[in-house]
Amino acid sequence: MLRTRILSALVLAPLALAAIWFGSPWFTLLAALAGAIMGWEWARIVTDRFGKAGFALSVLAAAAAVLAQIEPAFAFLVLALAVAGGYSLGREQRDWLGLGAFYIILPVIALVWLRNLEGGLETVLWLMLLVWATDTGAYFAGRTIGGPRLAPRISPKKTWAGLIGGMLSAALVGAAVAAFWNLSVIVLVAVSALLAVVAQLGDLGESGVKRHFGVKDSSAIIPGHGGVLDRVDGIMPVAVVVAVVVLVMGGGVLQWH
Template sequence: MILSGKFNDLLPRVISGVVMVAVGMLGVWLGGLWFHLLIAACSGVMVWELVSMLDDRRNRSALVLAVIAGSALMLAIEMPISFALPLLLVPSMAGLGRMEQGGVTYAVYTAVILLAGYGMMALRDDFGLIWMFWLVMVVVVTDIAGYFAGRILGGPKFWPRVSPKKTWSGTVAGWIGAAGVGLAFAAATSAGSGLMGISIAVAMASQIGDISESAIKRRSGAKDSSHLIPGHGGLLDRFDGMLGAALFIVIVGQLAGLPTAAP
């Protein structure tokens, strides 16, 4: 009974997770315009959730800023990077004057959302299906390994003041799971064993993204970013880790590049 109580939210999480994975994988598989539209729509929804959490007014600003964010992302991916970067920051600038509270947090986190969205689009466009699938698998396995290890093993909390449920056992299990994904992809491609280290770093970035969103929720007094997804809360609750991972990939891609996926 004690063990089952630890997993009382598992069924809705699994059902919602299966639906999200199916939609996400279809978008990744199709690529191109369909994937761009999916990422832009998700980014817009996440901006809407962010504004709703930070600003108690709950007025049209959330919807307006969501539309601006999604539109900016769709335009940016069609432009050279030198013009795309300022365009990706337009939603952050546009929202500052509309926020009665949390303006700085909004501006910074909105920039993270859009840069991460741009990074995922560019990864799929420039490096193909394999590396987009690798990124998704690292984030998903990190989350799943952390979820089960944290509930089964328990132990010291990672940052109890911000996220009471996260444990060090779950955190380390996420790193181990990510290393396994990296090893599997290294064996299947020409990436080499160094991909294990990159995968662990991506897992860490994913966990930082997760804990950062938890800090925003804690500050705003919200349990979930929204109630769009049964068992998961909102898109920010589900994809906060992907934001951190994708932003990290944007940085790594500029500094060191990514390996090809040739067998």
């Protein structure tokens, strides 16, 4: 399984990095594709099938990514429409579609918006690298050290050692980014470590949803990793938090001196 995970990462990571590097339209198209697949996966999890509601969620998620490139205000209108449409269906499982619309579309908008900012390339690269480092550090620290479980009722394999390993790995990414771009090491290390916690909470949140519906993986589209939701569950909340921080700070990571 580890070998399969590594091989999949070696294929997908360069594609993601290339899309981030070249920006529009490639990154927008990647976000739209990911949003559409996540809509499909979410519908399969909460309704056990992909019907009209799931198709609508996929289309709206992809549309929000494209509109975030053109005019973010329109993308938020799509988000509101998707959330309202999901909750209007009225059945318990279908109500989860409204939550799914918010959970999927808001991070998609945040990522496209961040990449389009001045300094967006550096900000999104840092964001992705710290989440990937968190996942890697948590995985190996958890397997190597073990110890007390972090949230056994939600995700039995996650440990406190894994969380700390993920935070340390993200902090190292923050230090490297700060050194490379001559930024404040203290700020980047602290923010990166805190965002590692956010990433782990995102992972636990998705695990909780899957456990609630008795699903092991969101899909099997990525060998060794499961589905797109399984792969980006940490990126999604981090993207939203970083977007809020950027709004407050008035600029991307290059402005954080």
